Amino acid sequence: MTGIRLRLAASLLALGAGAAAVAVVAELARSILG
Amino acid sequence: MTRTRLATFVAVTAAALALPAVASAHAYLVSTSPVASATVNTSPKQVALTFDEAVEPRFAIISVTDAAGRQETTGPPRRSPTNPDTILVPVRHVAEGWYLVYWRAISVDGHPVRGAFTFAVGPNAGPAPQFPVPSTSETAATPRLVTARWVAFISVMAAIGLLALRLGIARPVARRVEGARLRAVSIAFGVASAIGLIAIPIYTLLATAEFALRSVFDVGALVPLMDVSAFGRGYLHLWLLFALFVFAGAVAIGVDRPERPRRSVAELFATTGVLLAAAATLLVPGLAGHAAQTRPRGASLLLDWVHLAAGSIWIGGLVGLLVLWASLPVAKRTAGLVIAVPRFSNTAFVSVLLLIGSGVGATIIHLPTLGSLWQTSYGKALLVKIGLLLAAMLLASGNLLRTKPRLAIAEHDPDVGVSTARLLRRLVSGEVVLVAAAVFAAAVLSSLPPPPPSLAAVSNVSDHVGPGAVSSVVAKDGYRFEFHVSPNKAAVPNAFAVKITRGGQPVRGAEVLLRFDMLDMEMPSQQYRLAETSPGLYARSAPALVMVGHWALAFDVTAHGRPIDLLFVDHATG
Numbered sequence: 001m002t003g004i005r006l007r008l009a010a011s012l013l014a015l016g017a018g019a020a021a022v023a024v025v026a027e028l029a030r031s032i033l034g
Numbered sequence: 035m036t037r038t039r040l041a042t043f044v045a046v047t048a049a050a051l052a053l054p055a056v057a058s059a060h061a062y063l064v065s066t067s068p069v070a071s072a073t074v075n076t077s078p079k080q081v082a083l084t085f086d087e088a089v090e091p092r093f094a095i096i097s098v099t100d101a102a103g104r105q106e107t108t109g110p111p112r113r114s115p116t117n118p119d120t121i122l123v124p125v126r127h128v129a130e131g132w133y134l135v136y137w138r139a140i141s142v143d144g145h146p147v148r149g150a151f152t153f154a155v156g157p158n159a160g161p162a163p164q165f166p167v168p169s170t171s172e173t174a175a176t177p178r179l180v181t182a183r184w185v186a187f188i189s190v191m192a193a194i195g196l197l198a199l200r201l202g203i204a205r206p207v208a209r210r211v212e213g214a215r216l217r218a219v220s221i222a223f224g225v226a227s228a229i230g231l232i233a234i235p236i237y238t239l240l241a242t243a244e245f246a247l248r249s250v251f252d253v254g255a256l257v258p259l260m261d262v263s264a265f266g267r268g269y270l271h272l273w274l275l276f277a278l279f280v281f282a283g284a285v286a287i288g289v290d291r292p293e294r295p296r297r298s299v300a301e302l303f304a305t306t307g308v309l310l311a312a313a314a315t316l317l318v319p320g321l322a323g324h325a326a327q328t329r330p331r332g333a334s335l336l337l338d339w340v341h342l343a344a345g346s347i348w349i350g351g352l353v354g355l356l357v358l359w360a361s362l363p364v365a366k367r368t369a370g371l372v373i374a375v376p377r378f379s380n381t382a383f384v385s386v387l388l389l390i391g392s393g394v395g396a397t398i399i400h401l402p403t404l405g406s407l408w409q410t411s412y413g414k415a416l417l418v419k420i421g422l423l424l425a426a427m428l429l430a431s432g433n434l435l436r437t438k439p440r441l442a443i444a445e446h447d448p449d450v451g452v453s454t455a456r457l458l459r460r461l462v463s464g465e466v467v468l469v470a471a472a473v474f475a476a477a478v479l480s481s482l483p484p485p486p487p488s489l490a491a492v493s494n495v496s497d498h499v500g501p502g503a504v505s506s507v508v509a510k511d512g513y514r515f516e517f518h519v520s521p522n523k524a525a526v527p528n529a530f531a532v533k534i535t536r537g538g539q540p541v542r543g544a545e546v547l548l549r550f551d552m553l554d555m556e557m558p559s560q561q562y563r564l565a566e567t568s569p570g571l572y573a574r575s576a577p578a579l580v581m582v583g584h585w586a587l588a589f590d591v592t593a594h595g596r597p598i599d600l601l602f603v604d605h606a607t608g
Contacts (some may be wrong), residue, residue: 004300007289014285017278020506024278025314025321028271032264032326034516 062086062554063149063581064119066135070151070582071550071560074302077128077155082505083105083122087327092262093140093245096123101163101459106133109315126521130155134165140265150524151581162577164526176380179244182237184477187472188321188349189230191342194312195350196357197283201290202306203351203381204358204374208292211369218361219354220287226350227280234276238269244399244430268322273492275318275400280313299535301324312373318340323480324395340397344388347436352466359459368451370457372441379434386427409498412482418476426468437461492553492586492603500605511598512536515589524582524606531573532564532594540570544593549575553603554583579606 052075067082068074083097094111106125114120117241119500121139133155152162200219202271207214242260243250252254260266286304289298299303320326320338328334355378362370397416407413437458444451496508497517516533530548534541546564578583 007298007300010285010305011289011300011307012383014282014289014304014307015310016307017282017285018307018314021275021278021282021311021314024271024275025317027322028268028318032268034166 036106038527042426043357048202052508056318056409063137063147063583064088064554064594066153068153070153071577073154073156073159075156078125080122080124082114082120082122083135083139084117084139084583085139085141086140088264089121089141090245090265091121092259092263094121095136095138096121097136098123098125099136099164099165100131100133100330101127103476109408111332115414130160131167132159132162137334137550140263146245148390149582152577160407161541164577173423176244176479179237179241179476180481182478183480184234186230186237187234187477188473189226190315191346191355193223193226193230193276193283194316194343194349195348195352196226196354197286197308197312197350198347198381199351199354199358199374199378199585201308202288203377204354205290205292207293207358207370207373209295209361211366211374214362214366216292216355216358218268220352222357223287227276227283230276231273231280233272234273238266238273241269242266265322268318272315272322275311275315279308279315284305284309301372303371311340313343313344316346317601328399330399335398338400340388341392342397343384344392345469345473349466351467352462352469355462356459356466359455359462362395364365367455368441368444368448371455372445372451375433375441375458376438379438382430383434386430389423405498415475415482419479422468422472422475426465426472429465432461433458433465434467481509489492492601494599494601495603496600497605498605501607505604506539506602510600511592511596513541513591513598515591515600517589517600517602519587519604522579522604522606524579525560527575527577528579529573529575530564530578530587531567531571532563532589533571533593535570536593541593542566542569544572544591546572549586549587551588552581552583553586579604582607 055185062085063083064086065084065590067080068078069587073436081096083096083351088116091111091113096107096111098422100106106128108122108126111123112119114122118314131154132152134150134152136148136150140146150165152165154362169601194221200216204219205410208216234605238260239253239256240250240261242256243252245263245265246256246259248255260270264481282304286301286308289300290305292302292467293537317335317339320335325331325334325338355374358370358374366368386564401407401413407416437454440450440454440457444454497506499517499519500522502522504517504522506517506519508515514535516535518529518531518533520529522528532546534544534546547561549559549561550563551559552568560576560578562576562578564574583606585604585606587602587604589598591598591600
């Protein structure tokens, strides 16, 4: 059970990393494209 | 199905030959104040240079000197508050006479451009002196920068492609072949990621040092410059996003259970994170490069993104296949390849089509004329890239048409399996080398100045000449014209001569007018009459090529009462 929770927590972190990447690139695009 | 695919492949490849590959550009000077080679009546308060896109003021150098070489500027260059594409430098109140403006700028995509022009303060400026002009040629295509850029890009692309192979294409191998593991592909992903994470900041540091004309060891001064310049900021973002992608990728590999056919919720979350981070990472080169400066911006960025994504899946998948080939136990190799190769071939086929399609689209946006493909060094580098990709595609078609069907047979015939696996390794190794070389050609290409858009505006060109001394022979209306320019350098007097003959005899008494039009920026035309210095030879020395770039040299010849027009496009260098 702990293993499943750990895997789920890690995957949520990965999903968060992906979402953060999108947010960062959107901000970069906004600053460059105006 | 295979024939249809092959036909599509050939058709799209042929189209790519006509109009291939992706482009990246340099800033062009479009106007100056004071106007180049013109006379102004009062001392200007500032010198303004307007480019076709934004340039980085912190890297810009503008010097204004008089005939004695005395510096007349009173402060550093800054961006115009009213136009982001204009750079201004303040100058002191200057006396009547001629002044040389020498400038160097870095466009926001990180390409250096230099130039020089003169202007006069009148009304009695006198004759133009011969200014000593510093070198006006500079390129970002230095071996060090190109190599660093290549390492950075190929490692990022390979990491993305390797992860696609590990999490998608090769995943069923671990389930369907007993004892087969994908650990080696995961390690290859780790190695490519580590190289990318090291190479991106090193490239950014090297490029910033080159653009700021500082030592690469002057890190204390370079890091703030990286942070404030658009180029540096773009690449620091690339590093951050790639790091997020690597983190998400490592988690996705960690939670993956390839022995289970269906993915768990955790696996789906992690894979979604990977896809988002990869998509964001691949958008940065376009945003930090010329794609974001080229209209239509949306289409340029999309094409750049598709080009990079397709290239990543191709090169990373190829490297992954080689790693898989080497890591599978000999007894399991054929069984593993039977699963992985057809899946990869299908993906690679779509990737190559997208790669070609996006390359064609980007070229249509960027190249002003089809002729500039073979008339400019940029176009020639593009042809080298196409040639390498075509050779790689030939090998890829070998995989698609030979290896894939033979692997299907090999499932039941182990002897065929051994020879097919060997053929596959050879073909894929060749493909990896060729695609890596094509990425290198792309790294060179993005450092060269692309043909100026103004080339599309001139038609009926008799010949493209320069850089360097010109000697060109053109025959028209029964006359033979032998045209010479020496030394064909900007901002110094050049000797222009044309020898006109008809039936081997010199044509005497002709009227020869030569008009100069700057093609890279708006400037008034200049026209000179060439005097007959010996029978049939018309010549004149003039400081007409006042700046580096492309010039339209239009001859208006009247011989035996007949008007004849000739047009040369000249490339003058510093």
